[in-house]
Amino acid sequence: MAEVSYYTKEGLEKLKEELQYLKTTVRSDISKQIAEARDKGDLSENAEYDAAKEAQGLHEARISQMSEVLANARLLDESxxxxxxxxxxxxxxxxxxxxxxxxxxxxxxxxxxxxxxxxxxxxxxxxxxxxxxxxxxxxxxxxxxxxxxxxxxxxxx
The missing domain is CATH 3.10.50.30 (Transcription elongation factor, GreA/GreB, C-terminal domain)
Structure with missing residues (x-):
C-alpha cells in the first residue's frame, strides 16, 4: 500500500511537470540512443546498446515510481x-x-x-x-x- 503524501499547490505542479518531462523528452532521448547503438552492428558485443537499454529500464522504473507518488498525492487546503x-x-x-x-x-x-x-x-x-x-x-x-x-x-x- 502506497503512502499518501500531502503537497502544496506549487509542489504538486512541479511533480506533474517533472513526470511529463520524463515521459516525453527523456524517454525520446533514450529511444534515440538505443536506435543509434543498434545501428552500430552486432548487439551481442555492443556496450553502448547495453548501457542505453539499462538506462531505459532505470528511467521506466523512475516514471513508474513517480506515477505512483502522484496517484497518492493530496493537495492540502491551507484555509x-x-x-x-x-x-x-x-x-x-x-x-x-x-x-x-x-x-x-x-x-x-x-x-x-x-x-x-x-x-x-x-x-x-x-x-x-x-x-x-x-x-x-x-x-x-x-x-x-x-x-x-x-x-x-x-x-x-
Whole structure:
C-alpha cells in the first residue's frame, strides 16, 4: 500500500511537470540512443546498446515510481488548517533555548524539502518534534548531536 503524501499547490505542479518531462523528452532521448547503438552492428558485443537499454529500464522504473507518488498525492487546503498548532505546511519560527538563535522553517513533504529555501520534510527529526505544538511551547528534539530545546515563537501559513 502506497503512502499518501500531502503537497502544496506549487509542489504538486512541479511533480506533474517533472513526470511529463520524463515521459516525453527523456524517454525520446533514450529511444534515440538505443536506435543509434543498434545501428552500430552486432548487439551481442555492443556496450553502448547495453548501457542505453539499462538506462531505459532505470528511467521506466523512475516514471513508474513517480506515477505512483502522484496517484497518492493530496493537495492540502491551507484555509482549513488550524493556525494555532504546527502542522504540515506551517511556517514555524523557533528559537534555540540554549543559544538564543532563531530560525524559520516551513514543514513540507519529503520531495519538496529544500534547506536552502527553509523547507524541511515533515519526516525530519526537527519537524516531528514541532508537529502539534503551539506558540510558546518548548519542543525537546533529539538530533544526532543530542537533545535540543526549541521554543515556538510564531506559526503562520
Amino acid at each position: 482549513k488548517l488550524d493556525m494555532s498548532k504546527v502542522l504540515a505546511l506551517s511556517i514555524v519560527k523557533i528559537k534555540n533555548v540554549k543559544s538564543g538563535a532563531t530560525m524559520s522553517y516551513q514543514l513540507v513533504s519529503e520531495s519538496e524539502a529544500d534547506m536552502k529555501t527553509g523547507k524541511i520534510s515533515v519526516t525530519s527529526p526537527i519537524a516531528k518534534g514541532l508537529l502539534g505544538k503551539s506558540v510558546g511551547e518548548i519542543a525537546e528534539i533529539t538530533v544526532p548531536a543530542g537533545k535540543i530545546e526549541f521554543e515556538i515563537m510564531e506559526i503562520s501559513r
